[in-house]
Amino acid sequence: MSVKRSGVLTLLLVLAIGSVGCGGAQRPRSGGTAWHEIRFKGAALSSRRANGAPWHTSGSDQSASVIGGLIGLAIGYPVAGFALGSALTSEPEPEAPAPYVVLKVGGDTYQLSPIGQTLAPRWSQPIAVPSGRYASETPALIQILDAVDGGVLGQRTTTIGELLSPGPRTLTEIGDVASLDVEVRAMKPRPVVSVELFVDAQHSVDELKDGADPRWTAIPLWNGDTVTIRATGEVCPSEPTPCFGPAGAEPGRWANYNYDAFATSRHASLVAVLPGQAIAVGDERTFVAEQAGFLILFVNDTDEGNNAGGFDVRVDIAPR
Ligand SMILES: [Ca+2]
Numbered sequence: 102m103s104v105k106r107s108g109v110l111t112l113l114l115v116l117a118i119g120s121v122g123c124g125g126a127q128r129p130r131s132g133g134t135a136w137h138e139i140r141f142k143g144a145a146l147s148s149r150r151a152n153g154a155p156w157h158t159s160g161s162d163q164s165a166s167v168i169g170g171l172i173g174l175a176i177g178y179p180v181a182g183f184a185l186g187s188a189l190t191s192e193p194e195p196e197a198p199a200p201y202v203v204l205k206v207g208g209d210t211y212q213l214s215p216i217g218q219t220l221a222p223r224w225s226q227p228i229a230v231p232s233g234r235y236a237s238e239t240p241a242l243i244q245i246l247d248a249v250d251g252g253v254l255g256q257r258t259t260t261i262g263e264l265l266s267p268g269p270r271t272l273t274e275i276g277d278v279a280s281l282d283v284e285v286r287a288m289k290p291r292p293v294v295s296v297e298l299f300v301d302a303q304h305s306v307d308e309l310k311d312g313a314d315p316r317w318t319a320i321p322l323w324n325g326d327t328v329t330i331r332a333t334g335e336v337c338p339s340e341p342t343p344c345f346g347p348a349g350a351e352p353g354r355w356a357n358y359n360y361d362a363f364a365t366s367r368h369a370s371l372v373a374v375l376p377g378q379a380i381a382v383g384d385e386r387t388f389v390a391e392q393a394g395f396l397i398l399f400v401n402d403t404d405e406g407n408n409a410g411g412f413d414v415r416v417d418i419a420p421r
Contacts, residue, residue, distance in 0.1 A: 135233035136288035137265045141202040141213060143282045144245060146220040146254065148196070150277045156198045157250055194218050198247035198254055200278075204228065205242040206261050207235050211324060214376045214392060215248035226376065227393050229288060229323040230265065231421060237262025245278050254278050291420040296320050298398070298416070300371065302336040302408035306360070306399040319395040322375060325421035328396065329387040330373065330380075332412045338369035338402050340409040347371040347412050348383040349401065358404045371412050372401045389421075 149155055200222045201215040211228045241264045244256040255276025269284040299316035300309075309317050322328060332347035338355065349370025356368055363372045366381040373380040376394035380386060381401075390396075398414055 137230050137232045138286050138288045139228045139230055140284045141224055142284055143223040144200055145279045147279060194220060199249050200245050200254055201248055203244045203246055207239050212392060229325060229393060232265050235261045245275060294418045296416045298414050299411055300398050300400060300414055301411040302400040303405055305405050306397060309399055310397060319397050320416055322390040322396050322418060324390055324393045326390045327419045328390055329417040330382050330414060331385045332371045332414045334412040335410045336369045336400055337409040339407050344410060345369050359401050360403055363401045366401055368401060370401050373398045
């Protein structure tokens, strides 16, 4: 068993997501949509498929570009991916798949980020399902996919009514996957939440994530949240001048100092990552979070040592 997790960060995720309903202005909810929180907590896979075949048949390995998605590994900071809600496996097993869960209900798709190659994945990302949107007999397809080659490791169809009955349980015989642990609970309606923070250009994303600046915070989101970010202020990426607003420097200028996930975005602009998404924010941007996890805001400059200034940022989060 080579799965390692930071208890502190996992706890932070749980606490932060659990407390998202606090603060902010209440907004009347249209129709009083019922929500359920699903946690696919972990799975058990044998060393080979049920028919004795290896998990991988193709030699191609896309896991490096997929695992961690646009977060974490893609920008060179595995721990950031971890902080966003997934416990990256510390010792990948080369023969193992990189399992992640996809849930398909009534034309909607919900998913987790893959966490690495392991036969015993433990996921910490929850999924919010607007259960009031579906009749209880609506089919719900649970798939466990492999981020290495995109293959299906196992799948099973149930109904949304059955899947969302509260409590923990273990599903068995899901294709070649021996078992899948699931826990479900009802969620309370959530208010609109606003968060204000300062993004200091003198800190890397890694330093910010590690708590270098008390004016900065990672922001918990649920999948389906509509997020609006507005920023003001000025950053001088090669002090003392020139300085730029949140939209950043002229296109192409100093691009070799950009983070990989934002290689073509403007240098020294405000950018954000969350599970599966890299968002070039600039002065203002609205988007929908595809997966639950943390929103991490930072300045697109890997050479932060010669920076001055920062951005004042307001983030408005509206539940679906
Ligand atoms: Ca710089």
